[in-house]
Amino acid sequence: GAVVSQHPSWVICKSGTSVKIECRSLDFQATTMFWYRQFPKQSLMLMATSNEGSKATYEQGVEKDKFLINHASLTLSTLTVTSAHPEDSSFYICSARYVAGNQPQHFGDGTRLSIL
C-alpha cells in the first residue's frame, strides 16, 4: 500500500518551455504533498508543501511564480516549471502523506528534468 506515482520520469526539453510534473497517490488520499529538488550528488531540498484545496507554502528562496503547484484533489498534485531554463535542470521528487503530520511521507520515483 501507500504507492505514489510520479510522471513523467524523464523530461528533456528546450529552454523557455513549461513542464508539468504529476504526483498521484494511488491507494490513499493525500492531504499533504511535498515537492523536493535534488541536484547531482546533493541532498533533497524541500521546495514547497501543498494541502488539498489551498495554496502551496513555498520554502524561502523558491520562486512561486516559477514553480506553480496545484493540489486540486486528494490524489493529485502537479508542479509546473514555467519558462524553464538550464539552471532548472534537476531531479524533482514528490512525496505524499495522508491524515496528519505524524504519518510517514511516501515518495514518488522522481522526475529527471533536463533543459537544453
Next chain:
Amino acid sequence: ELKVEQNPLFLSMQEGKNYTIYCNYSTTSDRLYWYRQDPGKSLESLFVLLSNGAVKQEGRLMASLDTKARLSTLHITAAVHDLSATYFCAVITYGGSQGNLIFGKGTKLSVKP
C-alpha cells in the same frame, strides 16, 4: 532552525567489514527516518525511529536513536556490494512547515569486493 548533519559523507569499505554512519540533529524531534537512494532513483524507506532508545534491524543494517544526544546511527554489518548506495537520515520539524522532513547531506557508501 533544525539542522541535520551526517558523517561521513563518503565511505568506501570492503566487503565483510563493519561500519557506522552517524546522524546528528540540532533541535528536539520525535521521529527520525533513514532512507536509501540508488543512483538515478528516488528514496527507499529503511527505518523510522520513534522514541529514545529505539533500535531497528533489517538484514545487515541496524538503526538506533538517542533523542537525548540527538543522535542516530546506522550500523552496517559484514557489508556486501549490494549495500552500495547513498543513505540519508531525515528528521521531522513541526515549525511553520507542517511536519516537514529535513534531510542530512547523505552518506555515499561504496562497498568493494
